[in-house]
Amino acid sequence: MVHSYSCATFFTLFTLTFSSFTSAFTSQHYSDALTKSILFFEGQRSGKLPANQRLSWRADSALNDGSSANVDLVGGYYDAGDNVKFGLPMAFTTTMLAWSIIEFGDNMKSELGNAKDALRWSSDYLMKAATATPGTLYVQVGEPYSDHHCWERPEDMDTPRNVYKVSAQNPGSDVAAETAAALAAASIVFQDSDSSYSHKLLQTAKSVFDLADKYRGSYSDSLGSVVCPFYCSYSGYNDELLWGAAWIHKASQDASYLSYIQSNGHVMGSDDDDFSFSWDDKRAATKVLLAKGFIVNNIGELQAYKQHSDNYICSLIPGSPNSQAQYTPGGLFYKQGQSNLQYVTTSSFLLLTYGKYLDSNGGHASCGSSMVTSETLITQAKKQIDYILGDNPMKMSYMVGFGDKYPTRIHHRGSSVPSVHDHPDRISCDAGHQYFNSQSPNPNILVGAIVGGPDSNDNYGDDRGNYSESEPATYINAPFVGAAAFFSGH
Ligand SMILES: *[C@@H]1O[C@H](CO)[C@@H](O)[C@H](O)[C@H]1NC(C)=O
Numbered sequence: 001m002v003h004s005y006s007c008a009t010f011f012t013l014f015t016l017t018f019s020s021f022t023s024a025f026t027s028q029h030y031s032d033a034l035t036k037s038i039l040f041f042e043g044q045r046s047g048k049l050p051a052n053q054r055l056s057w058r059a060d061s062a063l064n065d066g067s068s069a070n071v072d073l074v075g076g077y078y079d080a081g082d083n084v085k086f087g088l089p090m091a092f093t094t095t096m097l098a099w100s101i102i103e104f105g106d107n108m109k110s111e112l113g114n115a116k117d118a119l120r121w122s123s124d125y126l127m128k129a130a131t132a133t134p135g136t137l138y139v140q141v142g143e144p145y146s147d148h149h150c151w152e153r154p155e156d157m158d159t160p161r162n163v164y165k166v167s168a169q170n171p172g173s174d175v176a177a178e179t180a181a182a183l184a185a186a187s188i189v190f191q192d193s194d195s196s197y198s199h200k201l202l203q204t205a206k207s208v209f210d211l212a213d214k215y216r217g218s219y220s221d222s223l224g225s226v227v228c229p230f231y232c233s234y235s236g237y238n239d240e241l242l243w244g245a246a247w248i249h250k251a252s253q254d255a256s257y258l259s260y261i262q263s264n265g266h267v268m269g270s271d272d273d274d275f276s277f278s279w280d281d282k283r284a285a286t287k288v289l290l291a292k293g294f295i296v297n298n299i300g301e302l303q304a305y306k307q308h309s310d311n312y313i314c315s316l317i318p319g320s321p322n323s324q325a326q327y328t329p330g331g332l333f334y335k336q337g338q339s340n341l342q343y344v345t346t347s348s349f350l351l352l353t354y355g356k357y358l359d360s361n362g363g364h365a366s367c368g369s370s371m372v373t374s375e376t377l378i379t380q381a382k383k384q385i386d387y388i389l390g391d392n393p394m395k396m397s398y399m400v401g402f403g404d405k406y407p408t409r410i411h412h413r414g415s416s417v418p419s420v421h422d423h424p425d426r427i428s429c430d431a432g433h434q435y436f437n438s439q440s441p442n443p444n445i446l447v448g449a450i451v452g453g454p455d456s457n458d459n460y461g462d463d464r465g466n467y468s469e470s471e472p473a474t475y476i477n478a479p480f481v482g483a484a485a486f487f488s489g490h
């Protein structure tokens with residue numbers, strides 16, 4: 001007891017010291033970061049761009065997507081620096097954009113509309129993908145190998161736009177359940193502003209979930225080299241099934257999904273986390289989402305998820321008895337070398353969201369025998385977000401267009417090849433490589449893009465060829481939108 005009490009005191013002091021003396025950024029800075037983090041999604045748009053498109057160096061692209069299967073799959077997002085539309089990361093991005101708005105939309109002020117537009121750009125696409133052919137979910141447009149072999153603007157793209165799907169015969173429970181999660185989460189966002197759209201989203205979420213659950217299998221097995229090793233479902237599909245059920249339950253309050261969670265929850269043990277909440281692994285986030293049902297809504301059946309979430313959250317807090325996460329010398333959460341900032345934005349989002357849930361009824365997380373308050377969770381998340389924005393050993397922001405120093409040679413085809421507005425002539429697959437190999441900064445600023453980030457020693461080379469550090473991705477930004485909104489309002 002004495003030990004636990006001194007730990008709690010330590011955390012309190014730590015929080016106070018940090019927030020009074022080391023605020024690198026003001027709420028103005030976080031508002032700016034929020035604006036830019038949403039603007040980034042316009043640069044990733046596929047399809048016909050609307051008249052109010054603000055990232056003006058982009059133009060229409062992939063206007064015939066789906067035609068090879070006689071369906072309309074125009075729209076959605078390119079996942080990162082290439083021109084493939086990958087369903088699993090797109091659905092995950094959609095879920096996280098929706099969750100960002102659900103938790104922190106109240107802090108978004110004038111950006112709320114832009115955030116909802118960014119969400120709708122992909123929820124519209126996922127609706128097409130889920131309803132174009134009954135019993136089928138389209139999960140990809142484009143050929144990763146031929147696409148990656150070229151360095152082409154999306155507007156010039158001429159590689160095959162083959163269409164891939166999952167169905168009863170070719171199951172893909174992972175991608176289908178994530179799509180169900182995305183549609184259900186989006187239905188919550190649009191409940192008040194567009195109830196008929198919200199209703200369609202939820203109905204479609206349920207039918208896609210049925211497909212995922214009735215015909216079990218991984219899309220990695222059904223689609224093989226089309227999705228692996230790019231967005232292979234390494235964690236399997238159990239995590240997405242529970243995550244999908246949790247989102248549909250949250251959106252619908254339908255008790256059958258709660259029963260489903262109760263009968264299937266055992267597939268997620270309590271100590272199997274490896275801090276890798278991402279487009280692939282949903283376990284940590286499912287625990288946090290379900291814990292809300294207990295903490296905020298008093299659903300007794302979900303009590304166990306409070307402890308599961310505490311364990312996960314405690315593991316992220318340096319100095320906590322259960323601390324397990326790795327940090328760079330400069331203090332950045334470090335999971336792995338490839339696109340590490342995706343784990344930073346997802347875990348920061350969970351810290352803030354769990355902190356909010358705890359706060360709503362005066363609770364705390366139990367870390368071993370000590371208590372951790374929501375203030376500590378917020379402090380930890382703030383360190384990570386501030387690091388991304390420039391409070392780091394390189395003294396640079398890892399968000400393009402934010403601050404004075406930021407990545408200039410990001411691994412992104414559209415950003416690095418001249419805009420079609422400046423250079424209307426076609427730039428072919430091979431001709432684009434001169435821009436890839438150039439030492440010059442990218443001509444088009446992909447405002448708001450957060451890149452993969454620095455290495456385990458806080459070094460960053462600003463090297464276009466090094467995609468692990470210099471490639472942005474929609475799923476890095478989506479949770480950041482919520483975190484930036486939180487700090488802009490505090
Ligand atoms: C990629 O960048 C990181 C961070 O700057 C660096 O540690 C790593 O060695 C680079 N990899 C290659 C292949 O250049």
